[in-house]
Structure formats: C-alpha cells, structure tokens
Amino acid sequence: SQTIHQWPATLVQPVGSPLSLECTVEGTSNPNLYWYRQAAGRGLQLLFYSVGIGQISSEVPQNLSASRPQDRQFILSSKKLLLSDSGFYLCAWMGGQETQYFGPGTRLLVL
Amino acid sequence: AQSVAQPEDQVNVAEGNPLTVKCTYSVSGNPYLFWYVQYPNRGLQFLLKYITGDNLVKGSYGFEAEFNKSQTSFHLKKPSALVSDSALYFCAVRDDSGGYQKVTFGIGTKLQVIP
Numbered sequence: 001s002q003t004i005h006q007w008p009a010t011l012v013q014p015v016g017s018p019l020s021l022e023c024t025v026e027g028t029s030n031p032n033l034y035w036y037r038q039a040a041g042r043g044l045q046l047l048f049y050s051v052g053i054g055q056i057s058s059e060v061p062q063n064l065s066a067s068r069p070q071d072r073q074f075i076l077s078s079k080k081l082l083l084s085d086s087g088f089y090l091c092a093w094m095g096g097q098e099t100q101y102f103g104p105g106t107r108l109l110v111l
Numbered sequence: 112a113q114s115v116a117q118p119e120d121q122v123n124v125a126e127g128n129p130l131t132v133k134c135t136y137s138v139s140g141n142p143y144l145f146w147y148v149q150y151p152n153r154g155l156q157f158l159l160k161y162i163t164g165d166n167l168v169k170g171s172y173g174f175e176a177e178f179n180k181s182q183t184s185f186h187l188k189k190p191s192a193l194v195s196d197s198a199l200y201f202c203a204v205r206d207d208s209g210g211y212q213k214v215t216f217g218i219g220t221k222l223q224v225i226p
Contacts, residue, residue, distance in 0.1 A: 043218040098205045100214050102154035
C-alpha cells in the first residue's frame with residue numbers, strides 16, 4: 001500500500017533563516033505531488049505541484065520554492081523565512097480518480 | 112474555475128443525532144466531488160467521492176453524501192453522530208482549469224459533536 005511521510009513534524013525557526021521540508025511517498029511510482037499550506041487551521045492554499053522529476057509548477061508567487069530531485073521525493077524550501085510563512089504544511093499525492101492522499105503535515109512557527 | 116462553497120463555519124450536533132455538513136459546487140462539465148476530514152494537527156483523510164452513478168455515496172466511518180444536480184449540492188451526512196466525529200470537514204472538487212490535475216478545497220466546516 002502507499003504511504004506518505006513528512007518531516008520534521010514540528011519546526012520553530014527564526015525570521016530570516018532557511019527552510020527545508022521533505023516529503024516522500026512509498027508504494028507508487030511517478031506520482032503527482034502537491035504542497036499545501038494551511039493557515040489558522042482552516043482553508044488549504046495550493047503552493048506547488050509536480051508531475052515528475054524536476055517539473056515544478058507554482059500556484060502563487062511567494063517566499064518559497066520547491067524541488068523534486070527524485071521520483072518520490074518532494075522538497076519545500078526557503079532561503080529566508082518570513083513571519084507570514086508560519087502555518088501547517090501538507091504534502092499530498094494524487095491517486096486514482098483525482099483522489100488525494102495527504103501526509104501528516106509539518107507545523108512551522110517562524111518567530 | 113471549479114469551486115465549492117461550505118456555507119457553515121461550524122456545525123454543532125448532539126451525540127446520537129443525525130448530522131449534515133453542507134457543500135455546494137460550481138463546475139463546468141461533470142463534477143468530481145470529494146469529502147475529506149481533518150483531525151487536529153493531522154493531515155486530511157479521504158472520506159468519500161462522487162464521480163458518477165448513484166446519487167447517494169457511502170464512505171468511511173459511516174458517512175455518506177448525497178449528490179443533487181439540480182441544487183448543485185453535495186452534503187455530507189451521518190445518521191448518528193459520535194463525539195469522535197468532531198473534526199474539520201472539507202468539501203473538494205476536481206479542477207483542471209489550470210491545465211493539470213488538481214483539487215480545489217472549500218474553506219472547511221468545523222463539526223462539534225456534543226456529548
């Protein structure tokens with residue numbers, strides 16, 4: 001069966017510091033992968049989308065970037081964090097009939 | 112673009128009573144509709160989906176949803192609420208308006224089941 005992992009689970013970082021969040025998927029190949037941010041525990045904002053290695057699409061301009069160095073690895077990065085980058089970051093992959101499956105999330109607090 | 116609306120910020124229901132969480136949609140073409148649940152500090156979990164076929168869709172944990180084309184609604188229901196059903200519920204719709212596969216989520220409805 002397929003599983004999706006995210007780490008770290010929680011992160012506290014100072015403003016201006018770099019960021020790297022990792023997402024890996026097991027049990028499937030060449031998945032479509034997604035990064036979302038959830039602020040204030042409510043709606044999800046799609047940040048990045050990837051259909052394959054090195055292929056990244058950005059939904060909104062922001063302080064973040066994404067990379068996909070391997071088929072089942074998706075990384076979210078920032079060179080300098082802003083206070084507004086705080087939130088709950090979710091990685092997801094798309095299975096059959098556009099059903100999305102989510103990782104456990106990373107809680108980021110920027111101070 | 113495709114969209115869904117969840118008109119209720121929060122729904123409160125007594126344990127044992129039936130529950131309904133509302134969702135309306137706006138799509139061009141045939142809708143692919145979904146419900147997800149999120150427990151505190153967790154990722155979203157898939158509950159059920161409507162692609163085609165019967166208007167009443169059954170999903171996980173005893174939940175079901177009724178697709179109503181004339182009212183463009185896809186309400187989530189459960190005959191008897193449990194305290195453990197308390198969570199954040201998201202309605203979602205397939206959206207390929209950007210030229211690729213993605214899912215657009217509603218803002219979420221918080222369900223509180225009162226013992």
